[in-house]
Amino acid sequence: MTPDTVNQQLEKVPFFRFLDFTLTELDDTHAVATMPFAERLIGNPLMEYYHGGIIASFMEAVAAISVRHGCDLQPAKPINLTVDYLRPAVKGPLMAKATVTRKGKRMASVRTLSWQDDDSRPVAEGLYHFLMV
Secondary structure, three states: OOHHHHHHHHOOOHHHHHHOOEEEEEOOOEEEEEEOOOHHHEEEOOOOEEOHHHHHHHHHHHHHHHHOOOOOOOOOEEEEEEEEEOOOOOOOOEEEEEEEEEEOOOEEEEEEEEEOOOOOOOOEEEEEEEEOO
16 A cells, blocks of 8 residues: 555544544555654643653554554554663654564564654664564
């Protein structure tokens, strides 16, 4: 499926609409998405930093799409996740890339990276495991 087709299907998921992200790349091994900044995503109002849960949720959504983006878009079920926050995500767009490291019939492992201006300076990285059945 193309990113445009999947983006249309993502509009049907209320939480994905809340996050308001757009897929920019998608194939069988990875997915890349961009999320614009919005006031509702702030976790620290004094510094205007993204909330950590929003960052983790955004990376989880992109990771889930990377392992299951067929016609039915049945979401993969997360069974385990680890997120390392490396630096604050400041006011501005946030990008995430999910790379499928292993995909079997029952389980998939996905590495994620989230950044703002420079992908060599990530704000967070994660490892997600999904149940595929």
